[in-house]
Each structure stands twice: as C-alpha cells, then as structure tokens.
Amino acid sequence: MNITSVAADAIRQHGIEGFPFEICGLLIGTIEGETRRVREAWPLRNAWEDDPKQRQAMFAEIEAEGGPATAEQWEAEDTGRRFVVSPRDQMIASKRARALGMDVVGVYHTHPNHPAIPSPFDRSMAWEGWSYVIVSVRESQIAEFRSWVIHDDGPFVEEPVYEG
Numbered sequence: 001m002n003i004t005s006v007a008a009d010a011i012r013q014h015g016i017e018g019f020p021f022e023i024c025g026l027l028i029g030t031i032e033g034e035t036r037r038v039r040e041a042w043p044l045r046n047a048w049e050d051d052p053k054q055r056q057a058m059f060a061e062i063e064a065e066g067g068p069a070t071a072e073q074w075e076a077e078d079t080g081r082r083f084v085v086s087p088r089d090q091m092i093a094s095k096r097a098r099a100l101g102m103d104v105v106g107v108y109h110t111h112p113n114h115p116a117i118p119s120p121f122d123r124s125m126a127w128e129g130w131s132y133v134i135v136s137v138r139e140s141q142i143a144e145f146r147s148w149v150i151h152d153d154g155p156f157v158e159e160p161v162y163e164g
Helices: 007-019 054-065 069-074 089-100 120-125
Strands: 024-032 035-044 103-112 133-140 141-150 156-159
Touching: 007 024, 007 035, 007 103, 007 133, 007 141, 024 089, 035 089, 035 103, 054 120
Parallel strands: 103 133
Antiparallel strands: 024 035, 024 103, 133 141, 141 156
C-alpha cells in the first residue's frame, strides 16, 4: 500500500485525538493492480452505539456463518474496544470519492493500548482486497502503524506500507 504523508499524518492525528476510544475512517484513493494508492484519509465517527438492533443482527449473521465468537461476546464491548462504520456514512463517502475520481480502498482504525494486529472481530468484518490500517495508540502516542489485507477469503496478511 502506498499512502501520502498527508493521509498518514491525518490518521495518526485522528488516533491521538480519539484516544482512549477506537476511532475509524476510510482510505480514499485508487487501485492499480494489487497496489492500493491512498491519497486521502477521511475520518468517520464510530457508529458502534447508533443502532444496537442492527449491530446484533450483523453479529448473529457472523455467528451463523461460523464466525470466531458469538453475538453475545461481540456485544460485551464498547467504543473503547470496537468500531463500526455506518452504512450511510460509507455510502456517502463512496459517492464523494467517485465524484473526485477515486474510490474507497480501505478502512483505518485504532487499537487503544493494544498492538496493531487484527482481532478476530476485525477479520470477521473485513472485505477482501481492501487495506486495513490499524494504528496502535498507547497513552496518547502512536506506537505502531501497520496495514493488512485479505486475499481469496483467507487470513489477514500484513502488507508493506510505503509513505510519501
């Protein structure tokens, strides 16, 4: 994944400002072959608390598909440990990106006081072919900035991040 310094700095700043909660946003750019070129990072609000019924239905679906945890286990968390991008926010961002000649090419979020390694929850919510930047924020400082991708419905694989 290639990311502009401006986009990477925006993600880091959003992570610091949102600490100790998980923050999230979209990676906006282009896909050229297997390479995602991130030109912008658009912060979004963490919609975890928006619609508990919709969230429970989503988790029940994941559980029915053999997901890594039960809906009850996912629900035990809050915005300090989970994030959800609202479908409405994602749709608006997709339309806006297309109008600018770009696409949504991934998602970013933080892991407050935890490593920048995908959790089972992250894997269960991920889309194949997108970049998933995870930023570890420890005591309001950036500790790690890593990106992950899924190919062929497999596990997360770390992808190199080229900033500049």
